[in-house]
Amino acid sequence: MIIAIDGPAAAGKGTLARRLAEAYGFALLDTGLLYRAVGMKVVAADGDLDDEEGAARAARALRPDELSNPALRSDAAAQAASKVAAIAPVRAALLDFQRTFAHQPPSPAKGAILDGRDIATTVCPDAEIKLFVTASAEIRAKRRYKELLDRGLSAIYARVLEDLEERDARDKARAVSPLVAAPDALVIDTSAMDADRVFATAVDFIKSRNVGERP
Structure with a gap:
């Protein structure tokens, strides 16, 4: 059984994915880490994030153990990921x-x-469960801003919002695999929902598709 979860940054899909993985005993892959790792490999080599050939070489050389690097959780890694993710190779x-x-x-x-x-649209279009987790840009920016402050980092809300909107634009406009909800995905808008309600909504959907029992 495959559960595909898509959505923009800071919408809550990572939290939902972790909770579902724990509840059902499934293996979890945060695919964003793959692109973050590739982006950071390019940056570490003093390469150009717009260089398709260099980024593709970094992607082909990626090792699973590189996904555990704590630096991949940084905003710099997120921005680098958004750029290399637009490169078809x-x-x-x-x-x-x-x-x-x-x-x-x-x-x-x-x-x-x-x-x-x-x-759900490209990697696993055959997934039994497809979820698209989203929220307004303003709500997502507030969440990211709070996260940065909680980590002891300096941040300006307006800049956080601007970065999110720029990343959304890149993700939605790229020619290859743009960010869109699959036609048969359940869209969950978390703008006014807490994590427990989001989890319950996803579990109810899984149960309704007759492919899994309530955890």
């Missing part, structure tokens, strides 16, 4: 990695959950 290089994980999750997982931008 990079997406092609990472496609097999994601599909292999989805269809052959590490033992003893009973299934796989992939969290990203194009899982």
Whole structure:
């Protein structure tokens, strides 16, 4: 069983993915880390994030152990990821990695959950469960702003909002695998929902599709 979760940054899809993985005993892959790792490899090599050939080389050389780097959770990594994710050869290089994980999750997982931008539309269009988690840009910016402050980092709300809107625009406008909800996905707008309600909504949907029991 495959659960595909897509959506923009700071919408809550990562939290939902982790809770569902724990509840169902599924393996979890945050596919955004793949693109963050590629972007940071390019930056570390003093490369140009707009250089398709260099970014594709970095993607082909990516190792699973590189996904555990704490630096991948930084805003710099997020911005780098958004840029290399728009490069078709990079997406092609990472496609097999994601599909292999989805269809052959590490033992003893009973299934796989992939969290990203194009899982239900491109990576796993055959996923039994498709969720699109979203929220208004303003709400997402407030969440990211609070997260940065809680981590002891300096931040300006207006700048956080601007960065999110720029990233949304890149994700939606890219020619290859743009950020869109699959036609058969459940769209969950978390703007006025807490994590418990989002989780319950997803579980109810899974149950309604007769592919899993309530955890």
